[in-house]
Amino acid sequence: MLAQFVLFDGFDPLDVVAPFEVFSAAKAFTDLVSVELVTADGPGEVRSGIPAVSLTATADLDPDRADLIVVPGAAGRSLPQGESDLSDAEREATIPAILGRTLTTGLPGLLAKALAAxxxxxxxxxxxxxxxxxxxxxxxxxxxxxxQGLEVLGMGGVNVTRARVVDDGDLVTAGGVTSGLDLGLYLLEREVGPKVALAVEQLFEHERRGVAWRDHGPAPVSA
Structure with a gap:
């Protein structure tokens, strides 16, 4: 399977590197996995939201080739509700602004194509x-x-689920930054198998946290 990891200006490095390294490490245990760093605009160096940290994309984001596409969040300043005393430069460096700028690129169209594939x-x-x-x-x-973004996510018409990893079929989402490791291991188990996932988990000396939510089984009832 080909796993593509998306970069965009201002991305959070750990969001990318954690699951990317999980799938990269899996290549030592199976020949079923390949990985690429990609952008909507093609190969090139991409600056993260952390000064002096960049990664190099080696390919185009291509839903026709990829079996798995991983999209990170942004690294920057959060913008508390009602805060208005920021300069234009400071506001442009906030996480909402960085995420919003991705909508002016070819990324949304490619992700729409991926979700339809x-x-x-x-x-x-x-x-x-x-x-x-x-x-x-x-x-x-x-x-x-x-x-910090759950309320905003809910306002966008999403069924917000408070779990570290949420599996909604062809859409799998994870919570805060460190959850990228759990996401990578969960996807590796789901897509390749538990034996390879366990080998990588042991290599990393990382035990996944919590239950990966799926819309399956009975709903809990109050005591």
């Missing part, structure tokens, strides 16, 4: 699900994001 899974870490929501791509779907 049979057999392709779109996954997000942290604010990546907010990009999908702002683009109007996941109305009525179940998803999660960083706890």
């Amino acid at each position: 049979p057999g392709t899974t779109v996954a997000t870490v942290c604010g990546g699900s907010l990009i999908l929501s702002m683009a109007g791509l996941i109305d009525g779907r179940s998803a999660t994001t960083h706890h």
Whole structure:
């Protein structure tokens, strides 16, 4: 399977690197996995939202080739509700502004194509699900994001689920930044198998946290 990891100006490095390294490490245990760093605009160096940290995309985001597409969130300053004393430059460096700028690129169209493609899974870490929501791509779907963005996600017509990883079929979303490791291992188990996922989990000495939510089984009843 080909897993493509999306970069855009201002992305959060850990959102990308954690699941990317999970799938990269899996290549030591199976020949079923390949990985690429990609952008909507093609190969090139992409600046993250952390000064002096960049990654290099080696390919185009291509829903026709990818089996899995992982979308990160942004690294920057959060914007508390009602805050208005920021300069224009400071406001442009906030997470909402960085995420909003992705909507002016070719990324939303490519993600829409990916979500419409049979057999392709779109996954997000942290604010990546907010990009999908702002683009109007996941109305009525179940998803999660960083706890600071849950209210905004719900306002976008998403069924907000407070879980570290939320599996809604061809849409799999994860919460805050460190959840990218859990997302990567969960997807590796789901798409490749538990034996390879366990080997990578042991290599990383990381135990996944919490239950990956799926719309399956009886709903809990109050005591």
